Amino acid sequence: MRLHVQARPTRLNPDRLFGQVAHRLAVAIITGASPAGALLPNEDDLKGEISVSRTAYREAVKFLSGKGLVEAKPKSGTRVAPREAWNLLDPDVLAWHFEADPNEKFIRDLFELRLFVEPSAARLAAQRRSAADLQRVEAAYRGMVENPPYAERTVNADLAFHEAIFAATRNPPLQCLAPAVCATIQWSLFLKAPDDRFFFTASLIDHERVLEAIVQRDGELAAARMSGLVIDSLNSTLRLLAGRAEAIASKIA
Amino acid sequence: MRLHVQARPTRLNPDRLFGQVAHRLAVAIITGASPAGALLPNEDDLKGEISVSRTAYREAVKFLSGKGLVEAKPKSGTRVAPREAWNLLDPDVLAWHFEADPNEKFIRDLFELRLFVEPSAARLAAQRRSAADLQRVEAAYRGMVENPPYAERTVNADLAFHEAIFAATRNPPLQCLAPAVCATIQWSLFLKAPDDRFFFTASLIDHERVLEAIVQRDGELAAARMSGLVIDSLNSTLRLLAGRAEAIASKIA
DNA sequence: TCGCGGATAAAGTCATACGATAGAAAGAGG
DNA sequence: CCTCTTTCTATCGTATGACTTTATCCGCGA
Known part of the structure; x- marks a missing residue:
């Protein structure tokens, strides 16, 4: 279900590509579509998943990692962080919750x-x-x-x-x-x-x-x-x- | 003055280059060395300032922008955000305060x-x-x-x-x-x-x-x-x- | 069985290139 | 001399390919 609550201004610029990617990933994480511990699409694979360059994708991941939503480690991959690590009081994280039930x-x-x-x-x-x-x-x-x-x-x-x-x-x-x-x-x-x-x-x-x-x-x-x-x-x-x-x-x- | 308070675990990996850059920028912002509205070193200039690639620098900026410390606007430059925009309750932002007086x-x-x-x-x-x-x-x-x-x-x-x-x-x-x-x-x-x-x-x-x-x-x-x-x-x-x-x-x- | 070490996969970093556009500078018109 | 318009440049955004670093896995040997 999608709630049409007007979002408060967030720090994420939706006009920019990396912002859209961050938004998509964030919503998938918060709704639970990507459960904790799940691997995010590999940086090379993502050409198939979402057609976007590594640059934009990586910047999105950095943005999310600052809020504790994901954790990237070399060799093991970028994983969805456990909910305890999320900064639930972050304005963006709160806003993204409106896209979930x-x-x-x-x-x-x-x-x-x-x-x-x-x-x-x-x-x-x-x-x-x-x-x-x-x-x-x-x-x-x-x-x-x-x-x-x-x-x-x-x-x-x-x-x-x-x-x-x-x-x-x-x-x-x-x-x-x-x-x-x-x-x-x-x-x-x-x-x-x-x-x-x-x-x-x-x-x-x-x-x-x-x-x-x-x-x-x-x-x-x-x-x-x-x-x-x-x-x-x-x-x-x-x-x-x-x-x-x-x-x-x-x-x- | 530098306070030697052991930092709590933050989300920023200091082993990574972008993490060091983010840390440097953040401390400069929080101490006030880079006042609100100040332009951050140009993405091309930084070769002189800090010798690091644009990629690492940009990822650092994305990390900080998620916490409200900086605001990047296309074509006009990346500026230090006013203090009201900072997420002062963010664990990283709090930790960085220990490096200031x-x-x-x-x-x-x-x-x-x-x-x-x-x-x-x-x-x-x-x-x-x-x-x-x-x-x-x-x-x-x-x-x-x-x-x-x-x-x-x-x-x-x-x-x-x-x-x-x-x-x-x-x-x-x-x-x-x-x-x-x-x-x-x-x-x-x-x-x-x-x-x-x-x-x-x-x-x-x-x-x-x-x-x-x-x-x-x-x-x-x-x-x-x-x-x-x-x-x-x-x-x-x-x-x-x-x-x-x-x-x-x-x-x- | 245990520990060591190399293979390997994934993220991290770098260099480069091109596109888009905000904002400044230069020029045209009044 | 001032204002409006045009052009131009600086700067961020995005894409791509190559190379580096790191941690995991697995197989080898003790």
Whole structure:
């Protein structure tokens, strides 16, 4: 199954040939089509597999090896690395996951991480925000209100809202988790969109309450409300995942 | 200044030529020797700069571009990316930071992140640990006790302790933060080592208390104690950083 | 049975060539 | 003198073939 979730900007230029090769390989690895330990097509053989020069292929492999997806050793070949070695928080790796079926465990894990990190981020944002930071958060919130639910602009505004909060923390390493949070939100919105818009209005209220706490510079309140937001989102997402599982089960039966 | 902190295993093979090139470029970027926006040596010029073929150089650039350190645009040149684009949580990027001077802000930021994440990780570990998980944590703790303070084996045992806790969470994305936590610990130990061993025994007690909570499967207790451990470590590290700053100031005066 | 050493296959490195195009320089027009 | 257009060059992207290095495998001999 292919999910049509618009990808966030990644570091991989899809216009370039090596980028397309890297993308293809990455998707094959993440979906499990190429299992861990599997040999990638030999650098000489690939003329048959994919018609591309060794140069482009090798650059793709280097790109992926930097993210821990593959490991190349002379004589033994280039192999798919075990999942433990993957950098699951890398923006590209997260983006590539959208081309695979939604994996419930993975989404739950991401939500768990989000639950640990995002309330703390909101606390810092409330404490440290500048006027410009606040404007950015407010602009994103307006974008969510003023556009129709689940429209592309709305989704982008939602992501921008959370990104703006991370930016306001003034903590660059922490900001590097923003892509993971955004990926989680995208999964969640993708699952919710087909259903109805009840979730959306509820989520809007959650966002408004977080914004309000940040306006008031109340760190603890912002953290608590962000917790509430994430938990609400998690619960509705889990309900939908359960629904999907049932639908699949009934289709089999 | 060059810090002799043993690097954790990275994804970059230093035996390979492209790996050495990538390492050189990365260090130049992270130390600031090559500022954001700077053009990297032209692919043809580099014969003078570093005598290496275009192939190896280009593969190094691809490796770095995957981590957001550089941006290659056709026809306009390969430039150092702004720091916001760097993946600061990437294990390699963290490791390369050890070749630069310790940056107090960066270390504080990492500690902040650690303070958000690690207590939660300890909570999960206490709740979900298997017998094997516990053995791993215990083995690491024994390694800390049985070796002399600040010895290489002791440092590795300390890192292994925290890694084992992340492993016990059974949350792969969360586990990807382990390298960031380990990097923070390495900075902290590097700063503490020259001083004395008071910090070490205090830290040992903190570790023991965390271990005990995990043995008891008490999640809240584990989280609270891990919080205490991180805060203790942060405080002593900040004190040493302040001392360093004074030492530098007095040298100038 | 064990260990040594050569054969071998695969990745790594190099040199070269050509294509495409962004961006600068030069020239035409007002 | 300034602006717009054209040309031109520098630089990255891709392809190819040759050679080097490395680690695995296998067979030989002790």
